[in-house]
Amino acid sequence: MTLHPKKEGTKMTIEVEGRIDTKTAPELDAFIKNSLDGIELLVFDFAETVYISSAGLRILLIAEKIMSKQGQMKLIHVSKDLMEIFDITGTSTILTIQ
Amino acid sequence: MRELTIAATIDALDAVNELVEAQLDETDCSMRARMQIGLAVEEIFVNIASYAYAPETGEATVQVGLTPDGSAVCITFIDQGVPYDPLAKEDPDVSLPLEKRPVGGLGILLVKNIMDDVRYEHTDGKNILTIVKKLAP
Numbered sequence: 235m236t237l238h239p240k241k242e243g244t245k246m247t248i249e250v251e252g253r254i255d256t257k258t259a260p261e262l263d264a265f266i267k268n269s270l271d272g273i274e275l276l277v278f279d280f281a282e283t284v285y286i287s288s289a290g291l292r293i294l295l296i297a298e299k300i301m302s303k304q305g306q307m308k309l310i311h312v313s314k315d316l317m318e319i320f321d322i323t324g325t326s327t328i329l330t331i332q
Numbered sequence: 333m334r335e336l337t338i339a340a341t342i343d344a345l346d347a348v349n350e351l352v353e354a355q356l357d358e359t360d361c362s363m364r365a366r367m368q369i370g371l372a373v374e375e376i377f378v379n380i381a382s383y384a385y386a387p388e389t390g391e392a393t394v395q396v397g398l399t400p401d402g403s404a405v406c407i408t409f410i411d412q413g414v415p416y417d418p419l420a421k422e423d424p425d426v427s428l429p430l431e432k433r434p435v436g437g438l439g440i441l442l443v444k445n446i447m448d449d450v451r452y453e454h455t456d457g458k459n460i461l462t463i464v465k466k467l468a469p
Contacts, residue, residue: 256342256378285367287374288439298430315364319371322445323438324426 237265244274244305251282254290263293266300274305281311291325298329308332333397340381340392340411348377348394352407355396359405361467368446369405369465375439376409376418376461384413384459399464404448408462416459417452419444 235258238249246269254262270276276297294309301307308330312320320326336351338344352373356366380392393410423444424437444450449464 255374256345285370287371288442289374289378291438295430295433302430315367319442322442325438327427328430328433 235261237262239265239269241273244272245277246270246273246275247277247279249279249282253285254283254293255285255287256289259287259289259293262290263296266293266297270297270300270304273301276301276305276307278307278309279311280309280313280316283313283316286316286319288323291319291323294329295325306330333395335393335395337391337393340377340384340390340413342378342381344381344392345374345377348373351394352396352405355398355405359398359402359467361405365465365467369407372443372447372463372465373407375443376463379418379439380409380411380413380459383416384411403468404464404466406462406464408460410461411459412457413459415454417454418461419450419452 235250235252235254238251240247250262252258298307310332312331317326317331320329320331334351334355336347338347349370352369356369377392384390384392390411390413395408397406398404399406418440421437421440423441424433443463447463448466451462453460
């Protein structure tokens with residue numbers, strides 16, 4: 235997994251390239267916990283994300299909890315296969331997916 | 333059939349994935365099925381690595397093979413840790429709002445939904461969990 239964050243004022247877009255799994259999720263977790271100060275709109279760009287396991291879903295739910303207090307969060311470019319994972323786990327009803 | 337006995341640790345997940353991938357390479361498995369099988373393998377193996385022997389460590393055996401007619405892949409996980417039937421637990425309520433949602437339980441829920449069959453038995457002091465995924469949609 236490689237993170238490509240881009241900050242424009244109070245908006246942050248994080249392009250996530252590769253796999254969010256048990257091994258890589260801690261890196262995303264650390265990034266989120268250290269980078270969201272003052273951010274009002276957090277966008278995850280999943281165009282290059284090929285895989286997510288429950289370890290990754292957990293981090294997205296943590297990010298959603300943080301952002302629901304200080305602004306909003308959304309996911310863009312989610313593939314059909316990943317959308318199926320969000321649907322099965324009910325996370326698609328919590329997260330804003332466009 | 334392919335088999336691997338390895339330390340039940342998160343670091344061993346790569347070797348387990350390679351074993352499964354090698355079997356799938358011999359089939360015309362779709363990318364979607366590949367991803368789903370990889371996901372189930374991760375969820376189950378990480379559970380074993382995290383809880384089966386905690387706080388000690390131990391080994392797990394993973395067996396991968398095709399059904400006799402070649403239409404499905406079967407993966408069996410065997411450990412000698414504390415008896416634990418992941419299927420016995422009730423599914424988490426995924427309709428609850430964020431603040432009321434439990435943190436755990438999503439992994440096994442995923443496994444049950446994306447695999448065609450999941451079976452658990454406890455025999456001779458071993459946890460034996462088998463997942464089956466059909467290769468054709």
